[in-house]
Amino acid sequence: MAYSDKVVDHFEKPRNVGSFGTSKEVATRKDIGVGIVGAPECGDVMQLQIRVNDSGVIEDAKFKCFGCGSAIASSSLATEWIKGKKVDEALEIRNTQIVDELSLPPVKIHCSVLAEDSIRSAIEDWKRKSGQAGAATTAVTPAAPTAAH
């Protein structure tokens, strides 16, 4: 499969790879939102962590991704785009913008959907932890996978 130059660039030099701590460490931090979407058996797992300041601006973002080159590029691009944005602005990012920017072929659209989902999921997690969640949001999807003991 031929990848676009931008996908190859993000794959070779991913932006903002990393995390603000282990899953345990970030679980208690109110300024950090974590979104983990996908499943290993589907071949994609994206983890997005955002650090949000008191004015609701995403100061920093880190990602980890288990997935194909397009999934890695989509999550890398997502971190670039959301850094410096207010959470409400970040929520306006649509997967189609990622598809256009990276010239993703139709079979790779799900990678962009996953990236959009990871942004929503991380922001929801931050809202819940920081007490910003609206009363209407009763059925919040757990942002992080839970270990079933």
Next chain:
Amino acid sequence: MQLTQQIYLDNAATTPCDPRVVEAMLPYFTEKFGNAGSRNHRFGWDAEDAIELAREQAAKVIGANAKEVIFTSGSTESNNLAIKGAAEMYARAPKGQSGRGHIVTVAHEHKAVLDPVRRLMREGFEATFITPPADGVITVDHVREALRPDTILVSVMWANNELGTINEVPQIGRLCHDREIILHTDATQWVGKMPTAVETDCIDLLSWSGHKIYGPKGVGGLYVRRRKPRVRLESLVDGGGQERGMRSGTQNVTGIVGFGKACEIALAEMDKDRAHLQPLRDRLERELTSRLEVCQVNGHPTKRLPHISNISFAFVEGESLMMGVRDIACSSGSACTSASLEPSYVLKSLGIGDDLAHSSLRLSFGRWTTAKDVDAAIGLIERAVNHLRSMSPLFDLHKEGVDLSKIVWQSH
């Protein structure tokens, strides 16, 4: 031999033609272009002589008599002719009826064996697909347990194309001869790499191919035993009665000449080839398993061909692994790039999980693979796996000691 910039480690898929093979073939395109079926002139006689020489060369590499070799278009055709041809010939009930007979084969056979068997199942035959053990090696006991009083045919590959694992074919042959059951073996990866003696190993039908042994594509052989027992086949292609009536059609003289030459060279250089291949494979496996944690060599550690290595790298995704090692031409257990998301059925049949099946590479070495190629490949694979693991949330969880199988993932 200078290939492209990509390092070619996919010799189990196909091999380049040996220049000596090409040289032998060339006259038969132009000045010696005759049809071997033309009995009235020199052009036809030359072609026939060339084919009969190739038949001798092909027979020698498997320890057969020249009269027992049928030329085909390759292993797929040989497998089809052997399996369908034997099933129809030895069927216990006529066409259109059920209970025509039982066939035994293995779940990790090549599609060119599995699909003919599946077709026969729609045409009144029954079949048992043996589930291989975790090491991939099919023993005589596996086959014995699968046999039934109405078993007419057993088809077990000599060596597996994805794993390189070697099955107990001579022992299976003896069992089948004792029970008077026809044994076919797809020996595509085996012949030319390992000594073969169909006579003493009790093989009735054996398929092999030119392009896996530095010969041309589009030509192969089927060994059909002529005595003790004399095996007969129903033909698939009818016409001029070439190849003892089992495979009609004007013979592919150039291809057959090349196939014969490739068999001759393979036999003459077998020891040299193996002495070259196995250290390369061992070096690759030793280096990768010592430099990288949580990676495993799939298939039996020693009962394996000298030139195939199948390795899984945990916590990296298959397609990104292929992207990371794109300077190496090799095969992957992942089918992500195709329409199906199913990983290799061969690896899955060994009980290897989808995750490790997806993140596996098959690296196969050939006559012109150099130690330099292998060292470069080791470096590229190590770099790619480390790069992907540095990004992998699953590798982090593994490092934290989390059992990934116990996590409930959020579906999307």
